[in-house]
Amino acid sequence: MTANDLTQMGIAAKKAAQELAQMDTTSKNNILLKLADDLEAGTTHIMAANVADMNHAAVDPKFIDRLRLTPERIADMAAGMRQVATLPDPTAVTDRGWRNEAGLQIDQRRVPLGVVGMIYEARPNVTVDAAALCLKSGNAVILRGGREALASNERLAHVLRKSLEKQGVNPDAIQLIADPSHALAEQFMHLQALDVLIPRGGANLIQRVVKTATVPVIETGAGNCHIYVDQSADLQMAIDIVVNAKVQRPSVCNSAEKLLIHESVAADYLPKIAAALRSHGVELRGDEASRKIVSDIIPATAKDWDTEYNDLIMAIKVVPDLNSAIAHINAHNTKHSEAIVTNDYAAAQTFQNLVDAACVYVNASTRFTDGFEFGFGAEIGISTQKLHARGPMGLNALTTIKYVINGNGQVRK
Amino acid sequence: MTANDLTQMGIAAKKAAQELAQMDTTSKNNILLKLADDLEAGTTHIMAANVADMNHAAVDPKFIDRLRLTPERIADMAAGMRQVATLPDPTAVTDRGWRNEAGLQIDQRRVPLGVVGMIYEARPNVTVDAAALCLKSGNAVILRGGREALASNERLAHVLRKSLEKQGVNPDAIQLIADPSHALAEQFMHLQALDVLIPRGGANLIQRVVKTATVPVIETGAGNCHIYVDQSADLQMAIDIVVNAKVQRPSVCNSAEKLLIHESVAADYLPKIAAALRSHGVELRGDEASRKIVSDIIPATAKDWDTEYNDLIMAIKVVPDLNSAIAHINAHNTKHSEAIVTNDYAAAQTFQNLVDAACVYVNASTRFTDGFEFGFGAEIGISTQKLHARGPMGLNALTTIKYVINGNGQVRK
Numbered sequence: 001m002t003a004n005d006l007t008q009m010g011i012a013a014k015k016a017a018q019e020l021a022q023m024d025t026t027s028k029n030n031i032l033l034k035l036a037d038d039l040e041a042g043t044t045h046i047m048a049a050n051v052a053d054m055n056h057a058a059v060d061p062k063f064i065d066r067l068r069l070t071p072e073r074i075a076d077m078a079a080g081m082r083q084v085a086t087l088p089d090p091t092a093v094t095d096r097g098w099r100n101e102a103g104l105q106i107d108q109r110r111v112p113l114g115v116v117g118m119i120y121e122a123r124p125n126v127t128v129d130a131a132a133l134c135l136k137s138g139n140a141v142i143l144r145g146g147r148e149a150l151a152s153n154e155r156l157a158h159v160l161r162k163s164l165e166k167q168g169v170n171p172d173a174i175q176l177i178a179d180p181s182h183a184l185a186e187q188f189m190h191l192q193a194l195d196v197l198i199p200r201g202g203a204n205l206i207q208r209v210v211k212t213a214t215v216p217v218i219e220t221g222a223g224n225c226h227i228y229v230d231q232s233a234d235l236q237m238a239i240d241i242v243v244n245a246k247v248q249r250p251s252v253c254n255s256a257e258k259l260l261i262h263e264s265v266a267a268d269y270l271p272k273i274a275a276a277l278r279s280h281g282v283e284l285r286g287d288e289a290s291r292k293i294v295s296d297i298i299p300a301t302a303k304d305w306d307t308e309y310n311d312l313i314m315a316i317k318v319v320p321d322l323n324s325a326i327a328h329i330n331a332h333n334t335k336h337s338e339a340i341v342t343n344d345y346a347a348a349q350t351f352q353n354l355v356d357a358a359c360v361y362v363n364a365s366t367r368f369t370d371g372f373e374f375g376f377g378a379e380i381g382i383s384t385q386k387l388h389a390r391g392p393m394g395l396n397a398l399t400t401i402k403y404v405i406n407g408n409g410q411v412r413k
Numbered sequence: 414m415t416a417n418d419l420t421q422m423g424i425a426a427k428k429a430a431q432e433l434a435q436m437d438t439t440s441k442n443n444i445l446l447k448l449a450d451d452l453e454a455g456t457t458h459i460m461a462a463n464v465a466d467m468n469h470a471a472v473d474p475k476f477i478d479r480l481r482l483t484p485e486r487i488a489d490m491a492a493g494m495r496q497v498a499t500l501p502d503p504t505a506v507t508d509r510g511w512r513n514e515a516g517l518q519i520d521q522r523r524v525p526l527g528v529v530g531m532i533y534e535a536r537p538n539v540t541v542d543a544a545a546l547c548l549k550s551g552n553a554v555i556l557r558g559g560r561e562a563l564a565s566n567e568r569l570a571h572v573l574r575k576s577l578e579k580q581g582v583n584p585d586a587i588q589l590i591a592d593p594s595h596a597l598a599e600q601f602m603h604l605q606a607l608d609v610l611i612p613r614g615g616a617n618l619i620q621r622v623v624k625t626a627t628v629p630v631i632e633t634g635a636g637n638c639h640i641y642v643d644q645s646a647d648l649q650m651a652i653d654i655v656v657n658a659k660v661q662r663p664s665v666c667n668s669a670e671k672l673l674i675h676e677s678v679a680a681d682y683l684p685k686i687a688a689a690l691r692s693h694g695v696e697l698r699g700d701e702a703s704r705k706i707v708s709d710i711i712p713a714t715a716k717d718w719d720t721e722y723n724d725l726i727m728a729i730k731v732v733p734d735l736n737s738a739i740a741h742i743n744a745h746n747t748k749h750s751e752a753i754v755t756n757d758y759a760a761a762q763t764f765q766n767l768v769d770a771a772c773v774y775v776n777a778s779t780r781f782t783d784g785f786e787f788g789f790g791a792e793i794g795i796s797t798q799k800l801h802a803r804g805p806m807g808l809n810a811l812t813t814i815k816y817v818i819n820g821n822g823q824v825r826k
Contacts, residue, residue: 386629
């Protein structure tokens with residue numbers, strides 16, 4: 001595949017996007033339902049492609065698990081598509097309208113972004129999820145998945161495109177870059193046809209996209225989340241929240257990586273929280289003060305405070321007060337999700353006001369930062385930037401606005 | 414000034430931003446009123462600095478006019494600040510709130526972006542405007558104006574910072590990069606402390622920022638706007654709108670650069686529209702078909718269709734139908750403002766649905782794309798991108814959201 005092929009994909013995507021943008025909601029929903037059926041009907045072929053990918057893949061079991069498809073997982077992807085069909089159409093909305101002083105009627109409509117680029121790792125489910133969410137929101141999508149999942153993604157894209165064609169829909173609404181070279185990925189990051197590029201994956205991928213791309217990017221996913229246990233915290237609640245945020249699914253971005261604890265309760269609380277974490281196999285690292293309380297905590301290095309482990313590891317710091325906790329968080333967090341456990345009204349308010357993050361929790365686990373848990377019914381990623389979308393992104397994050405202005409001959413004085 | 418000094422400015426700005434974000438609306442308004450008074454009190458010194466800048470400046474009269482300050486213009490800038498004080502505080506808002514299935518109360522609050530970077534040309538008024546809008550929205554601002562206005566900007570920033578200090582407010586809420594080197598400008602585009610960088614100025618400046626910056630950018634201002642005169646258009650309305658959009662203020666981004674006209678009315682309408690434009694000194698360029706109707710129109714080259722003249726020049730194209738007009742616009746526009754003049758209901762609808770631009774007008778001049786004309790009471794720029802803000806940006810464009818979540822011990826199942 002050449003750079004010119006990529007440009008052609010962009011042109012084709014723009015054309016498909018304009019067609020999708022004019023489609024009514026019922027049509028889009030019916031397309032999604034048919035795509036789901038055809039996806040399930042293609043299970044045998046999809047499985048065969050996935051087996052081929054698996055035979056070439058590295059042996060890291062976490063990696064393998066993300067790459068693996070099963071008939072059940074394919075059925076789940078189809079169910080996800082049917083679920084997207086039931087969600088409200090984010091582009092069927094006029095946000096607001098008003099008449100200006102010159103008598104113009106100005107309406108602020110929600111419209112699709114146009115062409116969405118997705119760049120992600122070896123997770124074939126992202127291929128189907130992104131296709132469904134983009135189609136529902138009236139966007140064409142160009143997908144560039146990890147090389148290890150290439151055969152699976154090619155087959156998935158083939159099934160979806162065939163289904164669109166059969167339905168009389170422009171198949172270029174869903175396109176896959178079937179060349180996994182880095183050179184082409186870089187060209188993708190400069191592709192003018194893209195209205196937005198969304199990277200999904202590890203910190204390395206995201207940073208490469210942010211540094212390279214000249215098209216607008218929505219940064220997602222890096223999560224160095226903290227739980228701060230205040231002096232007024234209920235101990236059992238603190239244990240429950242810290243353990244849940246750390247161990248319930250340690251590989252994801254909304255799990256907690258750091259524990260901060262107020263020095264006045266550290267001697268009492270820390271041994272109990274540490275024991276609870278260790279009973280779930282968590283490796284503990286910590287500062288000097290925490291190691292004075294629980295002596296076999298591994299010394300944390302400066303690097304630990306900025307590291308997202310995505311693993312059963314947690315670093316602990318004893319802080320003298322609320323403001324120190326906030327200052328530490330603002331200096332080291334990724335602006336994703338932060339939590340305080342407290343019974344102090346003023347401390348809760350101060351924490352929520354001063355911590356700079358997409359989601360700031362009082363007395364709850366950071367694991368709730370998720371499009372489904374928030375009630376959005378879908379998720380295209382979790383934005384860690386402040387522009388356009390912040391926090392869990394549902395269908396609405398795939399739209400922009402258009403001012404539609406109706407006059408009767410107005411000119412500017 | 415060194416890269417390290419710039420990093421220190423970023424750190425100072427972050428600190429100031431956190432203080433501003435906690436300030437109540439009345440305090441911010443009172444600060445703005447005092448800033449306006451002190452600005453007027455500094456008129457003599459500001460004028461002296463501006464005279465120094467003028468003595469060094471190039472001779473292009475358009476350029477000189479933008480650089481020039483007068484006591485009246487300083488009074489206008491002060492009046493603008495007082496006007497900003499009367500606007501609603503965009504961060505005093507909770508957009509919405511709900512309880513999720515786990516019983517968490519999730520509130521979506523409006524919060525300041527944090528640190529705003531502005532990079533602009535030799536227009537000292539942008540220094541004051543941006544400072545006022547950022548302060549009102551709770552953001553710290555780092556300003557980097559054109560080198561030709563350096564003395565003026567230094568004096569303006571000095572007056573504003575002194576005033577803040579006198580009022581007991583952290584003066585680092587308003588900082589100016591007093592070194593106009595390109596090397597430092599480039600470092601500014603990578604400054605991690607920036608939550609957003611907004612370039613204001615010509616297409617070259619904006620493209621340089623978009624290509625260089627690794628911090629989030631909001632593209633502003635490039636405007637290659639079209640007026641399409643449909644076959645059903647009222648001739649007099651078409652003349653009024655085309656003339657207004659072209660000549661009322663040709664140097665700005667929302668003025669029209671291109672005229673498209675339906676072939677079935679071209680022979681009748683074009684000579685009259687051309688005569689009206691020429692009576693205002695407009696140079697006409699055009700395609701073959703237009704030159705067959707008005708023979709002394711200068712031949713347009715391919716480059717004309719993509720050029721923003723910012724001058725009394727207009728290029729004309731005769732199109733066979735509405736769809737050709739829309740296709741031409743979508744291929745050449747800058748996604749800014751486009752207009753149709755028509756009395757045909759279906760044509761109006763199709764044009765507004767299919768043209769990809771921030772503002773799509775029926776029967777009105779594109780010159781209305783403006784924060785004040787829209788009723789926003791202020792304008793920090795006009796976004797031509799689809800992310801975060803699109804079209805005229807008022808105070809709200811300088812905010813983001815924060816999810817503030819209150820629970821009573823919820824953990825994820």
